[in-house]
Amino acid sequence: MKRMGHPPRAPGKVSPYPRQSTLHRKDARWALLFVAPTALGLAVFCIWPTFQTFYYSFTTWGPFGGHDWSGLDNYRELFTDPELRNSLISTAIFTIVTLLSVPIGMVVAVLLNRPGMRGLGLYRTIYFLPTVTLPASIAIMWKMLYNGDYGAINWALGLIHIHGTSWLANPDTAIYAVAVVSVWGSIGYNMVLFIAGMQVIPRTLYEAAELDGAGRVAQFRHITIPLLSPTIFFVTVITIIGALQAFDLVYMMIGKSNPALAKSETVVFLFFHKAFLDSQGGYAAAIAFLLLTIILVFTSIQFRMQKRWVHYE
Secondary structure, X not given: OOOOOOOOOOOOOOOHHHHHHHHHHHHHHHHHHHHHHHHHHHHHHHHHHHHHHHHHOOEEEOOOOOEEEOOOHHHHHHOOOHHHHXXXXXXXXXXXXXXXXXXXXXXXXXXXXXXOOOOHHHHHHHHHHXXXXXXXXXXXXXXXXXXXXXXXXXXXXXXXXXXXXXXXXOOOOHHHHHHHHHHHHHHHHHHHXXXXXXXXXXXXXXXXXXXXXXXHHHHHHHHHHHHOHHHHHHHHHHHHHHHHOOOHHHHHHOOOOOOOHHHOOXXXXXXXXXXXXXXXXXXHHHHHHHHHHHHHHHHHHHHHHHHHHOOOO
Protein backbone atom coordinates (compact mmCIF):
# COMPACT_ATOMS: atom_id res chain seq x y z
CA MET A 1 0.00 0.00 0.00
CA LYS A 2 1.30 3.45 -0.97
CA ARG A 3 1.76 5.99 1.81
CA MET A 4 -0.45 9.03 1.48
CA GLY A 5 1.27 12.46 1.62
CA HIS A 6 2.93 14.97 -0.65
CA PRO A 7 3.34 13.98 -4.29
CA PRO A 8 6.75 12.60 -5.18
CA ARG A 9 9.29 15.23 -6.21
CA ALA A 10 10.89 15.15 -9.60
CA PRO A 11 14.56 14.22 -9.57
CA GLY A 12 16.84 17.22 -9.11
CA LYS A 13 14.01 19.57 -7.98
CA VAL A 14 13.70 21.03 -4.50
CA SER A 15 10.44 22.25 -2.96
CA PRO A 16 10.24 26.07 -2.86
CA TYR A 17 8.42 26.18 0.48
CA PRO A 18 11.45 25.86 2.81
CA ARG A 19 13.26 28.51 0.79
CA GLN A 20 10.32 30.92 1.08
CA SER A 21 10.06 30.29 4.81
CA THR A 22 13.76 31.07 5.21
CA LEU A 23 13.35 34.31 3.26
CA HIS A 24 10.40 35.35 5.43
CA ARG A 25 12.43 34.73 8.58
CA LYS A 26 15.32 36.76 7.22
CA ASP A 27 12.98 39.61 6.27
CA ALA A 28 11.46 39.54 9.74
CA ARG A 29 14.89 39.70 11.38
CA TRP A 30 15.93 42.64 9.21
CA ALA A 31 12.64 44.41 9.95
CA LEU A 32 13.11 43.95 13.70
CA LEU A 33 16.70 45.17 13.40
CA PHE A 34 15.62 48.42 11.74
CA VAL A 35 12.66 48.96 14.07
CA ALA A 36 14.62 48.17 17.26
CA PRO A 37 16.36 51.57 17.70
CA THR A 38 13.10 53.48 17.33
CA ALA A 39 11.20 51.05 19.55
CA LEU A 40 13.94 51.19 22.19
CA GLY A 41 14.00 54.98 22.13
CA LEU A 42 10.20 55.11 22.35
CA ALA A 43 10.18 52.72 25.30
CA VAL A 44 13.00 54.46 27.19
CA PHE A 45 12.08 58.09 26.56
CA CYS A 46 8.27 57.97 26.18
CA ILE A 47 6.53 54.87 27.49
CA TRP A 48 8.57 54.29 30.65
CA PRO A 49 8.57 57.99 31.72
CA THR A 50 4.79 58.04 31.28
CA PHE A 51 4.29 55.16 33.71
CA GLN A 52 6.92 56.61 36.02
CA THR A 53 5.18 60.00 36.05
CA PHE A 54 1.87 58.31 36.78
CA TYR A 55 3.43 56.58 39.79
CA TYR A 56 5.10 59.76 41.04
CA SER A 57 1.78 61.60 40.86
CA PHE A 58 0.69 59.55 43.89
CA THR A 59 3.74 60.52 45.95
CA THR A 60 5.02 63.48 47.96
CA TRP A 61 8.59 64.64 47.48
CA GLY A 62 10.86 66.18 50.06
CA PRO A 63 13.08 69.24 49.43
CA PHE A 64 16.21 67.05 49.30
CA GLY A 65 14.83 64.18 47.23
CA GLY A 66 13.07 61.01 48.15
CA HIS A 67 9.35 60.44 47.98
CA ASP A 68 6.58 58.89 50.06
CA TRP A 69 3.29 57.41 48.94
CA SER A 70 0.46 59.91 49.47
CA GLY A 71 -2.39 58.38 47.51
CA LEU A 72 -4.83 60.81 45.90
CA ASP A 73 -3.68 63.88 47.84
CA ASN A 74 -2.07 65.51 44.78
CA TYR A 75 -5.18 65.01 42.67
CA ARG A 76 -7.40 66.43 45.42
CA GLU A 77 -5.19 69.50 45.47
CA LEU A 78 -5.49 69.86 41.69
CA PHE A 79 -9.23 70.55 41.93
CA THR A 80 -8.81 73.23 44.60
CA ASP A 81 -5.63 74.96 43.40
CA PRO A 82 -6.43 78.49 42.08
CA GLU A 83 -3.00 78.68 40.46
CA LEU A 84 -3.76 75.63 38.34
CA ARG A 85 -7.15 77.06 37.42
CA ASN A 86 -5.50 80.29 36.23
CA SER A 87 -2.90 78.32 34.26
CA LEU A 88 -5.65 76.31 32.54
CA ILE A 89 -7.40 79.55 31.54
CA SER A 90 -4.13 81.01 30.23
CA THR A 91 -3.39 77.83 28.29
CA ALA A 92 -6.89 77.87 26.78
CA ILE A 93 -6.47 81.50 25.68
CA PHE A 94 -3.03 80.75 24.24
CA THR A 95 -4.39 77.74 22.33
CA ILE A 96 -7.39 79.59 20.89
CA VAL A 97 -5.27 82.51 19.69
CA THR A 98 -2.59 80.18 18.29
CA LEU A 99 -5.25 78.39 16.24
CA LEU A 100 -5.47 81.56 14.13
CA SER A 101 -2.24 80.38 12.50
CA VAL A 102 -4.23 77.63 10.74
CA PRO A 103 -6.52 79.84 8.58
CA ILE A 104 -3.79 82.48 8.15
CA GLY A 105 -1.30 79.83 7.02
CA MET A 106 -3.87 78.45 4.58
CA VAL A 107 -4.55 81.89 3.08
CA VAL A 108 -0.81 82.55 2.72
CA ALA A 109 -0.38 79.15 1.08
CA VAL A 110 -3.13 79.94 -1.44
CA LEU A 111 -1.49 83.28 -2.28
CA LEU A 112 1.94 81.66 -2.68
CA ASN A 113 0.73 78.68 -4.70
CA ARG A 114 -0.04 80.61 -7.88
CA PRO A 115 2.06 79.36 -10.82
CA GLY A 116 4.18 81.94 -12.59
CA MET A 117 4.36 84.33 -9.65
CA ARG A 118 7.62 86.30 -9.56
CA GLY A 119 9.76 85.89 -6.44
CA LEU A 120 7.72 82.91 -5.25
CA GLY A 121 10.68 81.12 -3.65
CA LEU A 122 11.79 84.30 -1.87
CA TYR A 123 8.35 84.91 -0.37
CA ARG A 124 8.08 81.32 0.82
CA THR A 125 11.52 81.54 2.42
CA ILE A 126 10.62 84.76 4.24
CA TYR A 127 7.46 83.23 5.68
CA PHE A 128 9.28 80.05 6.70
CA LEU A 129 12.23 81.77 8.42
CA PRO A 130 10.53 82.06 11.87
CA THR A 131 10.15 78.28 11.92
CA VAL A 132 13.91 77.69 11.79
CA THR A 133 14.84 80.64 14.01
CA LEU A 134 15.90 79.95 17.60
CA PRO A 135 13.08 80.61 20.11
CA ALA A 136 15.48 82.67 22.23
CA SER A 137 16.16 85.02 19.30
CA ILE A 138 12.46 85.34 18.60
CA ALA A 139 11.72 86.10 22.26
CA ILE A 140 14.42 88.80 22.46
CA MET A 141 13.23 90.46 19.25
CA TRP A 142 9.58 90.54 20.26
CA LYS A 143 10.37 91.72 23.80
CA MET A 144 12.02 94.76 22.20
CA LEU A 145 8.99 95.31 19.96
CA TYR A 146 6.60 94.99 22.92
CA ASN A 147 8.61 97.27 25.22
CA GLY A 148 6.34 99.89 26.75
CA ASP A 149 8.94 102.69 26.67
CA TYR A 150 10.79 102.36 23.36
CA GLY A 151 9.08 99.47 21.54
CA ALA A 152 8.28 99.80 17.86
CA ILE A 153 4.66 98.71 18.41
CA ASN A 154 3.89 101.57 20.82
CA TRP A 155 5.78 103.97 18.54
CA ALA A 156 3.58 102.93 15.59
CA LEU A 157 0.44 103.26 17.71
CA GLY A 158 1.57 106.72 18.80
CA LEU A 159 1.57 107.83 15.18
CA ILE A 160 -2.21 107.37 15.13
CA HIS A 161 -2.59 108.86 18.64
CA ILE A 162 -3.13 105.57 20.48
CA HIS A 163 -1.36 105.16 23.80
CA GLY A 164 0.16 101.72 24.05
CA THR A 165 0.72 99.70 27.19
CA SER A 166 3.52 97.57 28.63
CA TRP A 167 2.32 94.54 26.71
CA LEU A 168 4.31 91.88 28.56
CA ALA A 169 3.98 93.43 32.03
CA ASN A 170 0.25 94.05 31.83
CA PRO A 171 -1.71 91.04 33.21
CA ASP A 172 -4.57 91.77 30.81
CA THR A 173 -2.42 91.65 27.65
CA ALA A 174 0.62 89.46 28.43
CA ILE A 175 -0.76 86.07 27.40
CA TYR A 176 -2.31 87.53 24.23
CA ALA A 177 0.99 89.18 23.31
CA VAL A 178 2.87 85.90 23.66
CA ALA A 179 0.18 84.05 21.71
CA VAL A 180 0.54 86.53 18.83
CA VAL A 181 4.22 85.61 18.65
CA SER A 182 3.24 81.94 18.56
CA VAL A 183 0.90 82.66 15.63
CA TRP A 184 3.63 84.58 13.82
CA GLY A 185 6.07 81.71 14.30
CA SER A 186 3.63 79.01 13.18
CA ILE A 187 2.39 80.53 9.92
CA GLY A 188 5.43 79.45 7.88
CA TYR A 189 5.29 75.82 9.00
CA ASN A 190 1.55 75.60 8.36
CA MET A 191 2.04 77.28 5.00
CA VAL A 192 4.49 74.59 3.87
CA LEU A 193 2.06 71.83 4.85
CA PHE A 194 -0.84 73.50 3.07
CA ILE A 195 1.20 74.08 -0.08
CA ALA A 196 2.16 70.40 -0.09
CA GLY A 197 -1.52 69.51 0.19
CA MET A 198 -2.49 71.86 -2.63
CA GLN A 199 0.11 70.41 -4.96
CA VAL A 200 -1.84 67.15 -5.23
CA ILE A 201 -5.16 68.83 -6.12
CA PRO A 202 -5.68 68.36 -9.89
CA ARG A 203 -5.54 71.64 -11.82
CA THR A 204 -8.26 70.34 -14.12
CA LEU A 205 -10.81 70.85 -11.34
CA TYR A 206 -10.01 74.57 -11.16
CA GLU A 207 -10.06 74.85 -14.95
CA ALA A 208 -13.48 73.17 -15.13
CA ALA A 209 -14.82 75.41 -12.36
CA GLU A 210 -13.49 78.48 -14.13
CA LEU A 211 -15.24 77.43 -17.34
CA ASP A 212 -18.47 77.13 -15.37
CA GLY A 213 -18.06 80.72 -14.19
CA ALA A 214 -16.79 80.07 -10.65
CA GLY A 215 -14.58 82.82 -9.25
CA ARG A 216 -11.53 82.41 -7.03
CA VAL A 217 -13.58 82.59 -3.83
CA ALA A 218 -16.01 79.92 -5.06
CA GLN A 219 -13.11 77.72 -6.18
CA PHE A 220 -11.46 78.10 -2.79
CA ARG A 221 -14.68 77.24 -0.98
CA HIS A 222 -15.88 74.31 -3.09
CA ILE A 223 -12.61 72.79 -4.32
CA THR A 224 -9.63 73.80 -2.20
CA ILE A 225 -11.14 73.48 1.27
CA PRO A 226 -12.85 70.07 0.76
CA LEU A 227 -9.82 68.49 -0.93
CA LEU A 228 -7.46 70.11 1.59
CA SER A 229 -9.49 68.94 4.59
CA PRO A 230 -7.06 66.08 5.55
CA THR A 231 -4.21 68.61 5.71
CA ILE A 232 -6.39 71.07 7.66
CA PHE A 233 -7.22 68.31 10.12
CA PHE A 234 -3.56 67.35 10.58
CA VAL A 235 -2.41 70.96 11.01
CA THR A 236 -5.19 71.65 13.51
CA VAL A 237 -4.31 68.61 15.61
CA ILE A 238 -0.60 69.36 15.83
CA THR A 239 -1.28 73.07 16.47
CA ILE A 240 -3.55 72.32 19.42
CA ILE A 241 -1.12 69.77 20.88
CA GLY A 242 1.78 72.20 20.53
CA ALA A 243 -0.18 75.11 22.04
CA LEU A 244 -1.29 73.05 25.04
CA GLN A 245 2.40 72.36 25.75
CA ALA A 246 3.50 76.00 25.44
CA PHE A 247 6.46 76.84 27.64
CA ASP A 248 9.52 78.33 25.94
CA LEU A 249 7.97 81.60 24.74
CA VAL A 250 6.21 82.15 28.06
CA TYR A 251 9.39 81.44 30.01
CA MET A 252 11.60 83.70 27.90
CA MET A 253 9.15 86.54 27.30
CA ILE A 254 7.31 86.66 30.64
CA GLY A 255 9.92 85.33 33.05
CA LYS A 256 9.65 84.26 36.67
CA SER A 257 9.47 87.71 38.28
CA ASN A 258 7.00 89.38 35.92
CA PRO A 259 3.92 90.88 37.64
CA ALA A 260 1.79 89.46 34.83
CA LEU A 261 2.94 85.89 35.45
CA ALA A 262 -0.09 84.98 37.56
CA LYS A 263 -2.43 85.53 34.58
CA SER A 264 -0.10 84.29 31.85
CA GLU A 265 1.32 81.12 33.38
CA THR A 266 0.63 78.08 31.21
CA VAL A 267 0.20 74.55 32.55
CA VAL A 268 3.70 73.48 31.50
CA PHE A 269 5.18 76.60 33.09
CA LEU A 270 3.34 75.74 36.32
CA PHE A 271 4.72 72.20 36.09
CA PHE A 272 8.24 73.63 35.73
CA HIS A 273 7.70 75.96 38.68
CA LYS A 274 6.40 73.22 40.99
CA ALA A 275 8.96 70.59 39.95
CA PHE A 276 12.19 72.59 39.78
CA LEU A 277 11.62 75.71 41.89
CA ASP A 278 9.27 74.53 44.65
CA SER A 279 10.60 70.91 44.75
CA GLN A 280 7.06 69.50 44.65
CA GLY A 281 7.83 66.65 42.29
CA GLY A 282 4.74 64.60 43.13
CA TYR A 283 2.33 67.49 42.57
CA ALA A 284 4.18 68.42 39.37
CA ALA A 285 3.77 64.84 38.13
CA ALA A 286 0.03 65.09 38.78
CA ILE A 287 -0.07 68.31 36.74
CA ALA A 288 1.82 66.60 33.90
CA PHE A 289 -0.56 63.64 33.91
CA LEU A 290 -3.54 66.00 33.92
CA LEU A 291 -2.12 67.75 30.86
CA LEU A 292 -1.59 64.39 29.15
CA THR A 293 -5.22 63.52 29.84
CA ILE A 294 -6.42 66.86 28.41
CA ILE A 295 -4.36 66.35 25.24
CA LEU A 296 -5.68 62.80 24.79
CA VAL A 297 -9.28 63.96 25.27
CA PHE A 298 -9.00 66.83 22.80
CA THR A 299 -7.20 64.68 20.25
CA SER A 300 -9.77 61.88 20.49
CA ILE A 301 -12.60 64.41 20.07
CA GLN A 302 -10.95 65.76 16.94
CA PHE A 303 -10.51 62.28 15.51
CA ARG A 304 -14.17 61.53 16.14
CA MET A 305 -15.33 64.79 14.58
CA GLN A 306 -13.17 64.38 11.48
CA LYS A 307 -15.70 61.94 10.02
CA ARG A 308 -18.11 64.86 9.53
CA TRP A 309 -15.90 67.19 7.53
CA VAL A 310 -12.67 65.48 6.43
CA HIS A 311 -12.75 63.97 2.92
CA TYR A 312 -10.04 61.48 2.01
CA GLU A 313 -11.25 60.81 -1.53
